[in-house]
Amino acid sequence: xxxxxxxxxxxxxxxxxxxxxxxxxxxxxxxxxxxxxxxxxxxxxxxxxxxxxxxxxxxxxxxxxxxxxxxxxxxxxxxxxxxxxxxxxxxxxxxxxxxxxxxxxxxxxxxxxxxxxxxxxxxxxxxxxxxxxxxxxxxxxxxxxxxxxxxxxxxxxxxxxxxxxxxxxxxxxxxxxxxxxxxxxxxxxxxxxxxxxxxxxxxxxxxxxxxxxxxxxxxxxxxxxxxxxxxxxxxxxxxxxxxxxxxxxxxxxxxxxxxxxxxxxxxxxxxxxxxxxxxxxxxxxxxxxxxxxxxxxxxxxxxxxxx
Amino acid sequence: xxxxxxxxxxxxxxxxxxxxxxxxxxxxxxxxxxxxxxxxxxxxxxxxxxxxxxxxxxxxxxxxxxxxxxxxxxxxxxxxxxxxxxxxxxxxxxxxxxxxxxxxxxxxxxxxxxxxxxxxxxxxxxxxxxxxxxxxxxxxxxxxxxxxxxxxxxxxxxxxxxxxxxxxxxxxxxxxxxxxxxxxxxxxxxxxxxxxxxxxxxxxxxxxxxxxxxxxxxxxxxxxxxxxxxxxxxxxxxxxxxxxxxxxxxxxxxxxxxxxxxxxxxxxxxxxxxxxxxxxxxxxxxxxxxxxxxxxxxxxxxxxxxxxxxxxxxxxxxxxxxxxx
Amino acid sequence: xxxxxxxxxxxxxxxxxxxxxxxxxxxxxxxxxxxxxxxxxxxxxxxxxxxxxxxxxxxxxxxxxxxxxxxxxxxxxxxxxxxxxxxxxxxxxxxxxxxxxxxxxxxxxxxxxxxxxxxxxxxxxxxxxxxxxxxxxxxxxxxxxxxxxxxxxxxxxxxxxxxxxxxxxxxxxxxxxxxxxxxxxxxxxxxxxxxxxxxxxxxxxxxxxxxxxxxxxxxxxxxxxxxxxxxxxxxxxxxxxxxxxxxxxxxxxxxxxxxxxxxxxxxxxxxxxxxxxxxxxxxxxxxxxxxxxxxxxxxxxxxxxxxxxxxxxxxxxxxxxxxxxxxxxxxxxxxxxx
Numbered sequence: 022x023x024x025x026x027x028x029x030x031x032x033x034x035x036x037x038x039x040x041x042x043x044x045x046x047x048x049x050x051x052x053x054x055x056x057x058x059x060x061x062x063x064x065x066x067x068x069x070x071x072x073x074x075x076x077x078x079x080x081x082x083x084x085x086x087x088x089x090x091x092x093x094x095x096x097x098x099x100x101x102x103x104x105x106x107x108x109x110x111x112x113x114x115x116x117x118x119x120x121x122x123x124x125x126x127x128x129x130x131x132x133x134x135x136x137x138x139x140x141x142x143x144x145x146x147x148x149x150x151x152x153x154x155x156x157x158x159x160x161x162x163x164x165x166x167x168x169x170x171x172x173x174x175x176x177x178x179x180x181x182x183x184x185x186x187x188x189x190x191x192x193x194x195x196x197x198x199x200x201x202x203x204x205x206x207x208x209x210x211x212x213x214x215x216x217x218x219x220x221x222x223x224x225x226x227x228x229x230x231x232x233x234x235x236x237x238x239x240x241x242x243x244x245x246x247x248x249x250x251x252x253x254x255x256x257x258x259x260x261x262x263x264x265x266x267x268x269x270x271x272x273x274x275x276x277x278x279x280x281x282x283x284x285x286x287x288x289x290x291x292x293x294x295x296x297x298x299x300x301x302x303x304x305x306x307x308x309x310x311x312x313x314x315x316x317x318x319x320x321x322x323x324x325x326x327x328x
Numbered sequence: 329x330x331x332x333x334x335x336x337x338x339x340x341x342x343x344x345x346x347x348x349x350x351x352x353x354x355x356x357x358x359x360x361x362x363x364x365x366x367x368x369x370x371x372x373x374x375x376x377x378x379x380x381x382x383x384x385x386x387x388x389x390x391x392x393x394x395x396x397x398x399x400x401x402x403x404x405x406x407x408x409x410x411x412x413x414x415x416x417x418x419x420x421x422x423x424x425x426x427x428x429x430x431x432x433x434x435x436x437x438x439x440x441x442x443x444x445x446x447x448x449x450x451x452x453x454x455x456x457x458x459x460x461x462x463x464x465x466x467x468x469x470x471x472x473x474x475x476x477x478x479x480x481x482x483x484x485x486x487x488x489x490x491x492x493x494x495x496x497x498x499x500x501x502x503x504x505x506x507x508x509x510x511x512x513x514x515x516x517x518x519x520x521x522x523x524x525x526x527x528x529x530x531x532x533x534x535x536x537x538x539x540x541x542x543x544x545x546x547x548x549x550x551x552x553x554x555x556x557x558x559x560x561x562x563x564x565x566x567x568x569x570x571x572x573x574x575x576x577x578x579x580x581x582x583x584x585x586x587x588x589x590x591x592x593x594x595x596x597x598x599x600x601x602x603x604x605x606x607x608x609x610x611x612x613x614x615x616x617x618x619x620x621x622x623x624x625x626x627x628x629x630x631x632x633x634x635x636x637x638x639x640x641x642x643x644x645x646x647x648x649x650x651x652x653x
Numbered sequence: 654x655x656x657x658x659x660x661x662x663x664x665x666x667x668x669x670x671x672x673x674x675x676x677x678x679x680x681x682x683x684x685x686x687x688x689x690x691x692x693x694x695x696x697x698x699x700x701x702x703x704x705x706x707x708x709x710x711x712x713x714x715x716x717x718x719x720x721x722x723x724x725x726x727x728x729x730x731x732x733x734x735x736x737x738x739x740x741x742x743x744x745x746x747x748x749x750x751x752x753x754x755x756x757x758x759x760x761x762x763x764x765x766x767x768x769x770x771x772x773x774x775x776x777x778x779x780x781x782x783x784x785x786x787x788x789x790x791x792x793x794x795x796x797x798x799x800x801x802x803x804x805x806x807x808x809x810x811x812x813x814x815x816x817x818x819x820x821x822x823x824x825x826x827x828x829x830x831x832x833x834x835x836x837x838x839x840x841x842x843x844x845x846x847x848x849x850x851x852x853x854x855x856x857x858x859x860x861x862x863x864x865x866x867x868x869x870x871x872x873x874x875x876x877x878x879x880x881x882x883x884x885x886x887x888x889x890x891x892x893x894x895x896x897x898x899x900x901x902x903x904x905x906x907x908x909x910x911x912x913x914x915x916x917x918x919x920x921x922x923x924x925x926x927x928x929x930x931x932x933x934x935x936x937x938x939x940x941x942x943x944x945x946x947x948x949x950x951x952x953x954x955x956x957x958x959x960x961x962x963x964x965x966x967x968x969x970x971x972x973x974x975x976x977x978x979x980x981x982x983x984x985x986x987x988x989x990x991x
Contacts, residue, residue, distance in 0.1 A: 058465075162345065169346035169633050170353075171591035174609055174625045181613040181621075182357060258474055262595055265476050266610055280476065284599070289484040296484065300477035307472045315468070555754040558707045559768045560740030563733070569756050576758070647758055 046246060049317060059316030065309035073128035076121030084119040084274035087112060101294050108294035111286045119274045120298045126275035127306065128253075130191055130260040135252030137195035142202025143238075143245045149203070150210025151233050161207070167200040173262065180268045187270040190263060194256045202248040209241050247317055254310040261303055276303050335644055343637045348400070350629050355399050358618060359392075408623035413615060418623045422605065426627060427508050428498060429597070429604030432521060433589045436528035441582055444533040445575075448540025452548070464538070471534040475592070478527045479599040486523060493523050496601030524600045528589070535581055543574045576647045580639040587635030591628050654725060655682035656825060656857050657706070661719035664701050668713065673927040675701045677881040678719070683825075688851045688858045690868030692903065693878035694924060699861045700749075703829045705729070706859075707746055708736050723825070742772045745818040747811070747828040747847065754814055755802035762798035765817045772821055787816035791846055808839035815846055819854075826850060829861045844871055865892065865903045877903065880924045880935040883954065887961030896963035896971045899936045901978035921984055934966070941983045942967065942974055 053059035087095055099109045107116035149160040176193045183189060213219065214237070222236050263269050264277025265284070276299035282288075288295040390398070402408070408418035451460050487495040494500065499516050511517060547553070547570050556566050594606030601607075609624035611617075664676040676698040683689050691699045704710045706721055708728060716729040723744065728736065748754040755764055765787070766780055775783070788795050791812040802810055811831060818826055828847055832840040848871050851858050860872055868875050869892050877885040877900050885897040895901045902920040922939045925931050931938065937947040946966055954962040957971070967974070977983045 162342070165342055166346050166349045169629065169636075170350060171629050171632050173591050173594050174606075174628045177594075177609060177613055178354075178357060178621065178625050254472075261474060262476065265595065266598060267614075280480065284480065289480055290488050293484065296480055300474070300480060304473045304477055307474065308469055311468065311472045551748060551753050552756045554704075554707075554709045555746070555748055556756070557709045558740055558744075558746045558748075559771060560737040560742070561767070561771055562737065565767075565771075569759075572758055573756065 046242075049243065049246060053313055053316045056316035058312040062309040062312030062316070065305065066313065069124060069128065069306050069309070072121060072124040074125075076124050080115075080118040080121040082115045082118040084114065084122040086118070087114060100292075107298050108292065110282060110292075110295055111288070116279075116295055116298055119279050120276070120302060122274050123276040123279060123299060124302065126187070126273045127257045127260065127303075130187065130194065130275075131253040131256035134191045134194035134198060134256040135249045137191070138198035138252050139202050139245050139249045141195065142199035142248065143206050143241065145199065145203040146206025147210055147233055147238060147241070150207040151214060151229070151237065157207075160203070164200050164203050167196075170197075172197045172259065176259075176263055177266065177268055180263065185268055185270050187273060190260055190270065191256075194259050197259070198252045198255055202245065202252070205244060205248065206241050209244055210237055213237050213240055247314060250310055250314045250317065254307050254314075257303070257306060276300075332644060336641060339637060339640050343633055346633055347630065351400055351403050351626070352396075354403075354622060354626065355396055358622060403626060408626075409619040411620050412617045414617075414620070418619045421608065421620060422623045422627050424508075425603065425605040425608045425624070426631075428602065429590060429593065429606065431498070431508075431512050431517075432524055432596075432602055432604065433528070433586065433593060435521065436525045436532060437582060437586050437589065439525065440529045440532035440585070441536050441578070443529065444536030445540045445578060447533065448537040449544050451537060451541040452544035464541075467534045467537055470530050473531075475527060475531060476595040476599055478530065479524070479596050482523050482527055483599060494520050496520075496599070498602055520600075524593075524596050524602060527596060528593070532585055532589070535585065536578055539577050539581055540574060543577055544570075547574045572646070576643070579646060580643045583635045583639030583642065587632040587639075590631045590635075656685045656687075656724060657683040657859075658722040658725075659702070659719070660722065662702070662705070662716065662721060663718040664698070664705055664710070664714060665717040666711075666714045668928070671928045674717070674930065675714070675881055675927060676705070677930070679878075679881070679883050680719075681876055681883060681886065683857060683859060685824075686855050686857055687874055688848070688860065688872045690860045690862065690872035690875045691878060692862055692865055692868050692875065695863060696924060696927075697878045698881040699878050700829055703746070703827045703859065703861050706827060707740070707744065738772075741768055741823060742821045743823050744825045744827065745821070745823040747814050747818050747826065747831045749830040749833060753802070755810065757802055760799050760801055761805070761813050761817075765798075765813075765820055768817055768820050783820065784816070787819055790819065790849075791816045792842075807835050808843065811835065811839075811843050812846065815843070815850070819850065822854075823856070825857045825859070827859045827861070830863070831860075832862075832867070840867075847871070868892075880930065881927060882935055882964065884936065884965075885961075885963040886954070887958065887963075890958055890961050894958075894971070895975065896957045896961075896968050897936075897965045898940045898942055898974055898978065900963075901975060902939075902984065905978060905984075919984075934964075941977070941986055942970070 053063060097109065097111055101108045107120065109115055145160050149157040179193060180189065219232060219236055222232050260275060261277030264275045265281045267281050269275055269278045279299040283295045406419055411418050411421060414421060451463060483495060487493050498520050499511055553566065553570060556569055594610065597604040597607035598610060605624050605628060609621055612620035612624060659679060659681040662676055662679045663674060666673045666675055693699045705716055706728060721728045723739065755761065762784060765784055769775055769780055784798055785795060788798060793809060793812050805813060831847060832843050835843065844867060850856050862868060874888050875891045876883060877897065879899050885891055885895065885900045891900060892904050895904060920939055925935055925938060933948040933950050934952050937943040952964045952966045954964045955968060957963050957968050
């Protein structure tokens with residue numbers, strides 16, 4: 022309950038803008054650790070992060086390097102062995118190395134697109150909610166259009182026209198994820214706007230920018246964090262889906278492209294060690310983010326415990 | 329009634345606005361194509377005048393705004409032109425593929441909602457027990473497994489290892505009937521449907537279950553039930569009142585789910601080699617068959633928009649409070 | 654024979670912490686044509702009695718002992734079918750105004766018609782005419798009957814509730830806190846309508862409220878409840894010459910039209926926990942006049958005047974208590990002493 026209190030404290034001291042954001046993030050992490058599932062999720066996420074940062078250095082091979090026997094023959098579809106911990110693909114590539122590199126791709130896409138989308142979404146939500154009127158109307162209609170666009174088909178069409186690249190995929194995911202954040206933040210701003218501390222700031226002659234960024238923004242940050250976490254998960258999933266469909270960046274090996282290769286090669290029949298690792302890694306990552314966000318949601322909104 | 333009509337008109341206007349926005353976006357996207365649609369068809373070695381003639385034939389020599397209006401007109405009348413490769417009207421292709429997709433989604437949604445709602449009511453009843461908590465976590469975890477991984481696993485286990493189900497497709501080779509219904513109303517079809525349906529249901533069951541769990545609780549505690557009892561209503565009438573209130577959010581949920589699946593099932597169609605509209609989109613994009621790709625995309629977007637629209641309207645009908653907010 | 658006879662009624666609520674006896678050995682009669690006000694603080698069991706009469710106790714609540722007789726027929730021992738025959742045709746209710754007594758997804762008219770159709774088979778025309786009359790009586794525009802509950806203000810909803818309660822011309826109407834949460838002017842209007850049901854149509858009524866002033870203004874008789882027990886019952890003399898210190902305290906807590914200048918005194922501290930009720934007088938802990946006997950022995954209801962009973966060990970000192978009870982210091986002293 023203490024956590025609920027500290028998160029919901031309505032009046033943030035004006036000087037504490039960014040610092041309070043970081044402070045809030047720290048408090049949030051500590052509270053999430055208090056939930057068993059939250060703690061497990063956080064530890065798993067930490068492991069994935071370490072995997073993304075150090076994995077490629079620890080990987081025995083490059084994801085595109087062919088494993089060869091001493092005699093120079095290609096080690097095709099080898100089950101897990103001492104040389105290839107998770108076996109090899111039909112082209113003799115090392116599954117374990119691909120898995121480690123894949124973590125970097127997944128988290129890069131997930132984190133960048135999540136940050137991009139919450140910055141965009143939070144800004145739009147803040148501006149629409151605070152100014153209201155025509156600004157709000159225009160921004161919300163744009164949001165409505167964004168909600169009408171089906172992600173997967175749109176992304177497939179655009180990628181097939183412009184050619185696949187990681188940057189494009191990140192951009193597309195960002196443009197897809199911001200809309201929910203914008204709506205939620207706007208709703209939050211609408212209620213914050215009527216709080217006494219905003220009137221007080223207005224009466225004290227604060228500029229609109231100052232009211233938005235110093236007085237209101239810190240109070241929506243906890244929500245933004247939540248949507249960022251959900252966004253990382255969404256980004257990872259979407260990248261994997263695109264790569265699985267063969268629309269990923271061909272220059273990198275992501276979990277989705279591993280599954281795509283495995284699927285195309287019919288590895289479900291022949292090489293479980295090729296199919297299972299990327300799939301399990303993906304699922305585990307998504308589940309761990311989910312455990313954290315659920316704990317976080319519960320403390321953000323005690324009413325959710327009812328749901 | 330007046331407020332309701334305004335509400336519906338507003339929604340309708342928004343729907344049209346979004347459709348036009350998406351079409352405009354598509355028009356310019358396909359304009360951006362490397363070269364133009366003729367480049368797929370017309371060899372670059374062709375003499376210039378032949379290319380020009382071809383362009384005139386396709387209407388590509390007209391000013392851009394004429395092309396734009398013509399394009400909008402064609403799209404809105406579902407005139408998608410002719411497939412580059414299949415040599416048949418795109419409309420026919422899309423209609424067929426849509427039916428195939430629907431034949432996978434509709435049963436899955438019906439099963440999900442029926443099972444999910446029942447499960448949800450049970451969960452609401454057993455509220456707060458350990459078993460209920462475990463069930464909720466299981467549901468949510470199932471939902472977070474990526475659908476294509478779930479699909480691959482299911483295929484691996486039940487088709488390749490156990491051999492209980494066919495590894496993909498809608499019907500066995502030569503099993504297709506003369507009409508859609510003749511195809512769909514066969515045991516063979518159901519046999520093929522089982523696995524993709526299982527994957528869909530395992531995910532889609534979550535939301536009706538959780539929804540019903542919370543609304544049932546809310547309704548059970550609502551004051552008007554006391555008045556209904558005091559009015560001397562027979563038990564079954566009271567159940568009708570309670571259910572109608574509890575099911576409200578479910579209606580929206582079902583419509584949204586249905587719409588969402590029309591785009592989300594692309595992955596499953598690929599995995600299970602299901603000849604639906606999503607798979608057709610991927611194939612057409614790979615084959616550079618742009619008329620087909622465009623049509624598939626437009627139809628998928630349209631279905632999502634329309635189901636969401638229907639969900640909103642339906643909800644405002646059964647829950648009169650909505651339209652007046 | 655009284656229209657409604659409550660005989661040694663005990664109602665228990667099962668909670669996770671144990672069983673709470675919300676109503677304890679309570680007996681009360683309501684005569685034909687009487688307008689009884691049942692007062693007490695929230696949680697004293699007054700609404701529980703209303704729910705028990707209507708047979709709508711929550712799942713965890715049940716009549717443990719005693720009986721409620723309506724025209725000599727036991728309500729708690731009736732089958733659901735028997736009860737449903739009585740409901741609304743003979744006993745109707747006006748629910749708490751804070752409640753959403755109407756189902757949000759049907760129009761007001763549909764819900765009134767539903768009440769009618771459940772019990773009688775009237776033609777469309779008859780039902781329409783009846784709603785015309787009812788709406789005219791409660792002062793609602795007829796056209797608004799096609800509206801949904803959420804389109805009504807709280808006051809209008811409550812008027813519609815009164816209309817619905819009157820639909821089948823029942824002999825007995827229970828109004829459970831019908832005006833809580835409404836603003837004062839609306840409260841007066843609603844109470845006025847309810848009183849009219851009594852004066853114009855001669856209905857027997859039970860009004861449940863925490864507001865002494867409302868009862869004083871509206872009802873013929875008054876029953877005061879404290880922590881599940883009836884502590885005083887009588888006609889207007891209950892607030893003119895109260896015998897129970899709790900009644901004296903309640904009279905103090907509400908603005909008295911005749912005595913505007915006086916300070917409002919509220920009774921300090923909270924009622925006892927009903928999971929472990931005290932042995933003696935339940936009010937002893939808050940009573941400025943409590944003696945050792947009060948904590949040891951529960952007082953019985955004794956007749957203190959014609960048709961006026963009170964449950965206090967010191968009814969002979971009531972005049973002295975009444976004097977002292979008007980002084981705020983008396984009550985504060987009791988709070989300090991305990």
